[in-house]
Each structure stands twice: as C-alpha cells, then as structure tokens.
Amino acid sequence: MTSNLSHHIPAASLWSTPTFIAFLITVFLAFGSAQVLRSRRTDKALNTSKMVPPIRVAIIGLSANAVTDWASRAHLPYFLSPAGRSRYQIVALCNSDVASAKRSIKMFNLPPETRAYGSPEDLAADPDVQLVVCSTRVDKHFNTTLPSVKAGKDVLVEWPLAENVGKARELAEEAKKAGGRTLVGLQGWYIPTTLKLKEIIASGRIAVSDGLKYFAQRKVGGNFVTIGFGHVWDWVQNVVGDVQNIQSRLQIQRPELNVIDSYTGRVSEIIKSDVPDLIALTGTLPGSEHIVEGATFSMKFRRARAFQGEPALVWTIYGEKGEIRLTAAVDTMLQVSQLADVTIEIDDFARHRVERVDFRWEKYTELPLLSRSYASIYEAYAKGETGKYGDFDYAVRRHAQLDGLLDSWDASKKAAADSASSNGRPAHEELRGISYVGGAPMDTCCRIKL
Numbered sequence: 309m310t311s312n313l314s315h316h317i318p319a320a321s322l323w324s325t326p327t328f329i330a331f332l333i334t335v336f337l338a339f340g341s342a343q344v345l346r347s348r349r350t351d352k353a354l355n356t357s358k359m360v361p362p363i364r365v366a367i368i369g370l371s372a373n374a375v376t377d378w379a380s381r382a383h384l385p386y387f388l389s390p391a392g393r394s395r396y397q398i399v400a401l402c403n404s405d406v407a408s409a410k411r412s413i414k415m416f417n418l419p420p421e422t423r424a425y426g427s428p429e430d431l432a433a434d435p436d437v438q439l440v441v442c443s444t445r446v447d448k449h450f451n452t453t454l455p456s457v458k459a460g461k462d463v464l465v466e467w468p469l470a471e472n473v474g475k476a477r478e479l480a481e482e483a484k485k486a487g488g489r490t491l492v493g494l495q496g497w498y499i500p501t502t503l504k505l506k507e508i509i510a511s512g513r514i515a516v517s518d519g520l521k522y523f524a525q526r527k528v529g530g531n532f533v534t535i536g537f538g539h540v541w542d543w544v545q546n547v548v549g550d551v552q553n554i555q556s557r558l559q560i561q562r563p564e565l566n567v568i569d570s571y572t573g574r575v576s577e578i579i580k581s582d583v584p585d586l587i588a589l590t591g592t593l594p595g596s597e598h599i600v601e602g603a604t605f606s607m608k609f610r611r612a613r614a615f616q617g618e619p620a621l622v623w624t625i626y627g628e629k630g631e632i633r634l635t636a637a638v639d640t641m642l643q644v645s646q647l648a649d650v651t652i653e654i655d656d657f658a659r660h661r662v663e664r665v666d667f668r669w670e671k672y673t674e675l676p677l678l679s680r681s682y683a684s685i686y687e688a689y690a691k692g693e694t695g696k697y698g699d700f701d702y703a704v705r706r707h708a709q710l711d712g713l714l715d716s717w718d719a720s721k722k723a724a725a726d727s728a729s730s731n732g733r734p735a736h737e738e739l740r741g742i743s744y745v746g747g748a749p750m751d752t753c754c755r756i757k758l
C-alpha cells in the first residue's frame with residue numbers, strides 16, 4: 309500500500325494538462341486508499357479475526373419487486389435471524405434509485421435509520437459500511453460493486469462474479485489493490501450433499517483411484533454455462549479438487565430457446581441462443597490424501613429434460629474399495645434444491661452391499677433453505693475463516709475454466725469452418741441433436757477402465 313502511494317507521485321512531475329487531470333484522480337484514489345489503510349490498521353488493532361460485532365452490512369439489490377426477490381430469500385433471512393443479528397447489522401441498501409431503496413427498507417421492516425442509496429458510488433462513500441453484499445443480475449455486478457471494492461470495503465458478490473473472466477479479474481485485482489476481503493456466493497460448498505461426499509471421501513472408505521466419472525443432465529435454466537453448469541461444476545470440484553488437463557466438446561443442440569418465466573411458469577419469449585447446451589469433458593484430478601493424483605474426471609452435462617423416469621443428475625465416484633453414487637431425481641441445481649429427491653449410496657465392494665447414506669442440514673435449519681448456505685458463508689467470514697468460502701480470486705479461477713471451455717469451442721468451430729471452406733463446401737452450423745450419447749455407454753466405458 310505504501311509503495312503504491314509513493315509510486316503515484318513521480319507521475320505528477322510530467323506536468324501537462326492531461327497528466328494533471330490524471331494526477332488529480334490518482335491523488336484522490338491514493339487518498340482514499342490511505343484512509344482505508346488507516347481504518348484497516350485500527351481494525352487490526354481490534355483483531356479482525358474476531359471482528360467486533362455487529363459487522364455493518366449494505367445490500368445492493370434487495371428489491372421489493374417480487375420478480376427479483378432473490379436477495380430477500382437468500383440473504384435477508386440470515387441477517388434477520390438471531391444468529392445473523394448477533395454478528396451483522398444492515399445499515400444501508402443500494403437500489404437503482406433512492407426511492408426504491410426506501411421502499412425496500414419499509415417493506416422488509418428494516419430500521420428507519422437504514423440509509424437508502426441510489427448509486428454505487430454513494431454507497432462506496434459511506435465510511436460506516438464494512439461489508440457490501442451484491443445480489444443483482446450478473447451484468448450489473450461489476451458496475452455496482454467496483455466503487456465499493458475500490459474503497460477497500462469487503463464485498464460479497466453472487467456467482468457468477470461477472471459476465472466474463474476479464475471483468476472478474478479486474479474486480480479481483482482492484483480488491484487486492486484496495487485491500488478489502490472478497491467473497492463469492494458459491495452456496496454449493498455448504499449443501500449437505502457436498503459436505504457428506506467430502507466426509508465419505510475423507511474417511512478413506514472407498515479409496516478413489518483412477519476411475520472417476522461424472523455426468524449430468526440439466527433441465528431448463530438461465531445462463532446454462534455459468535449458472536446451470538457453473539454451480540454444479542463448482543461444488544463437484546469442491547469435493548474432488550480442481551479438474552486439470554481439460555479436454556472438452558461443446559455444442560448447441562437447441563439454437564432456439566423458450567424463455568420460461570420462473571414465476572409464472574409460462575413461456576415469455578423465444579430467443580436464439582449462442583450458449584452451448586451440451587458440455588462433455590474429461591480431465592484429471594490433482595490428487596489429495598484420499599484421491600490418487602491423475603484420477604480421471606469425466607462429465608457430461610446438457611440442457612434438456614431427463615429421459616422419462618431417469619434421474620436428472622447422477623454422479624458416481626469410483627474407488628478401489630467401493631463406489632459412491634449421488635442421484636438427483638428431478639433437479640440438478642442442488643445449491644438451491646430441497647434435496648428431497650437426492651440420494652447418496654455407497655456400493656461397498658467387500659461387503660457386496662449397497663448402503664444408503666443419510667445427510668441432512670446440520671446448521672441453520674431454522675432458516676429458509678435458500679439462506680442456509682449463505683448463513684454458513686457469512687459465519688465463516690465473520691469469524692475470519694478465509695478459505696472456508698470462495699473469494700474473488702477463486703471465482704476468477706472458475707471463470708477462467710469456463711472461458712477455457714468456451715474458447716476451445718470457438719476454436720474448434722473456426723477450425724471446422726476453415727476446413728469446410730478449404731474443401732469448397734459451405735461451412736455448416738452446429739450439428740444438432742444427433743451426437744448426444746446417453747449415460748449407459750459412459751458407464752460401460754468407465755467400468756472397463758477399472
């Protein structure tokens with residue numbers, strides 16, 4: 309931080325009008341950082357790892373409008389619960405305008421002294437706010453949080469962090485410069501299925517060796533790659549480690565999509581999609597105490613309804629001594645699911661027996677479902693337990709993986725077009741609906757490998 313400050317000064321000696329303006333801006337920013345630095349020093353004296361409650365929090369996007377009520381369902385219940393109140397106090401809201409923020413303060417019965425902001429810059433200038441929670445549409449994450457990030461505040465942004473890896477990286481870099489802590493809302497870390505699978509693997513009970521397979525099928529969703537696929541992709545790796553050496557094939561099987569309003573259940577419009585709806589990939593695992601390095605990871609995910617009577621999602625983890633199978637009958641979005649349709653079973657090779665494993669929400673059962681994972685994230689943050697939640701750097705890693713998939717897809721499309729044109733044939737678009745191979749052949753393939 310100090311070296312940053314002195315770094316700005318020599319630029320001022322190049323005195324011309326444009327540099328002068330630039331200089332003013334940097335001085336202003338530097339001054340802001342100095343203030344942040346001071347307040348952080350004070351915090352440190354108070355021992356941040358214990359953080360004196362309540363942590364003063366501001367929410368961006370707590371809307372009184374029923375169509376965008378995610379923040380009120382996922383974040384608010386924890387903050388208003390006894391556990392949440394013992395650690396946090398909502399001191400401000402920031403919406404698209406002050407009037408809307410005021411409406412939300414009223415609607416959610418927040419104390420009348422809660423401050424209402426209509427711009428991210430005004431919120432960022434509030435020295436009383438320590439943690440900013442951003443719960444808006446993905447494409448607004450960057451603009452609404454950047455000022456607070458730059459002001460050195462701690463910031464939580466829902467997943468995806470931003471609309472692309474570039475923006476995500478910029479947020480992460482700005483946060484590092486300003487010194488605030490960052491969190492990304494990947495709730496999958498705390499769903500009981502994730503915790504249970506990690507527990508089973510950590511027990512050494514199945515001894516994961518070199519055959520690990522994942523495949524999934526997904527029903528209608530929003531942005532398929534980042535949300536529908538992205539959340540599953542994250543919690544799976546939260547269990548087994550970051551997938552490396554990724555080889556992938558992506559495809560658009562359904563270029564025209566019905567947009568279904570999730571609240572009315574009706575088709576609201578038909579759009580043309582440029583997002584792949586089939587992702588097949590293989591990779592290797594980094595290895596850990598109970599997972600052999602280089603174990604094979606294989607995953608297939610598509611946006612479609614499941615074959616009648618078949619589960620929406622199956623994840624099998626093959627080991628030397630047994631096999632774990634997670635099955636979700638109707639929904640792949642476990643991070644927001646009731647989990648009533650989900651089973652975890654272990655096929656114990658030695659005992660020739662399949663055992664069903666119980667799992668349940670252990671914590672925050674008094675809160676509505678959507679708020680429980682967030683409650684654990686907020687608890688970890690309040691206790692200073694970095695590493696128990698994803699931060700912006702972690703999100704950038706996930707974004708980079710997803711962008712890698714899309715980049716190699718673009719490259720393969722280009723290569724196909726080039727080769728078609730060099731053959732004098734017109735480049736044809738995506739093949740449709742013919743290449744999907746069901747789950748069974750992949751099963752067979754993996755069993756042969758064992």
Ligand SMILES: *[C@@H]1O[C@H](CO)[C@@H](O)[C@H](O)[C@H]1NC(C)=O
Pocket residue numbers: 355356357358
């Ligand atoms: C801060 O508090 C934690 C938890 O009580 C303690 O382990 C740590 O030693 C403290 N650090 C300082 C610098 O006092």
Ligand SMILES: *[C@@H]1O[C@H](CO)[C@@H](O)[C@H](O)[C@H]1NC(C)=O
Pocket residue numbers: 447448451
């Ligand atoms: C974010 O801010 C930039 C610069 O002011 C603007 O061009 C862009 O449209 C904004 N993006 C969104 C999604 O509001």
